Amino acid sequence: MFSSISSFRQISIILSLFLCASVLIYCSKSSSEKPDSQSKKTSQKAKKDTPELADAMGQLQYYTHKYALALDAKNHELASFYFHEVRAAADGIKKNIPGYEGYDIARFMKLFLDPTIQPVEDALANKNWEAARKRTIDMVNACNSCHNATSHGFVQITPGFDNNPYNQDFSAPE
Ligand code: HEC
Incomplete structure (x- = not known):
């Protein structure tokens, strides 16, 4: 035991x-x-x-294109909605990615893109479709000017009017 x-x-x-x-x-x-x-x-x-600038730019491109398609369809509510997103995406880049690869991105955004935003917004608010279209082309040219200025001239943006790759109907309600 x-x-x-x-x-x-x-x-x-x-x-x-x-x-x-x-x-x-x-x-x-x-x-x-x-x-x-x-x-x-x-x-x-x-x-x-620190978000990737390319990702943020992709977002900017996405909303720019959807905005352009809504504008092309003269869908005021939808175009205004997407243009608001364009503006927010651009502001987000200035705030969150002020510098990238030695470039003062915030300053370049202010220099190239900012002056083209308000004219689009004004034309859109007045439902002046012709002016909105012209001002949108000016804005897209500003995208490309900045790409040239930051050694990314090979990224060529187009307005993308009438080129809908989305599973989305942009047409204005009757
Ligand atoms: C500061 C100047 C500047 C402005 C203004 C600018 N970009 Fe960019 N963009 C850049 C830089 C720099 C890159 C490269 C980013 C990288 O190398 O990660 C880029 C990259 C891109 C890319 C490639 C990434 C992808 O997802 O394919 C797209 C698309 C793009 N930009 C769209 C736009 C659009 C649309 C506008 C205007 C509404 C615009 N950009 C305005 C500087 C700018």
Whole structure:
């Protein structure tokens, strides 16, 4: 009886030692992985905090094109909605990506694009479709002028009137 208790004790000591050892090994393993996963996390976070200019430009292009299609269809409500998004996307770039590859993006945006925005908005507000169309072409020219000025002249934007690749009907309600 006595000896079986002591051997039970021995076994439980051995078992708890084994448990401690495996906990220690597990902990040291996960702490050695930590610096790596930590740095991965920070670089992911950095990426999230500083958005890619190309992604933001893609968004600007997307709304510009949808705006142009709504304008082409003389759909005032839809065109106004998308132009608001164009403006917001441009403002977002100035605010969130003020510099890129050594270029003062915020300054270039203000210099090239900003002066072309209000004329579009005014023409649109007056439902002056002809003027809105002309001012939109001016705006798209400004996109391309800035691409030239920032060594991205190979990114050629067009208004994209009458060229609908979307699964969306832009026509104005009757
Ligand atoms: C600051 C000047 C500037 C202005 C203004 C500007 N862009 Fe850009 N754009 C750039 C730069 C710089 C790049 C390259 C970004 C990169 O290398 O990541 C770019 C890239 C792009 C791209 C390529 C990314 C893609 O998704 O295919 C598109 C499209 C684009 N711009 C559309 C536009 C449109 C549309 C406008 C006008 C409404 C515009 N841009 C106005 C500077 C500008």
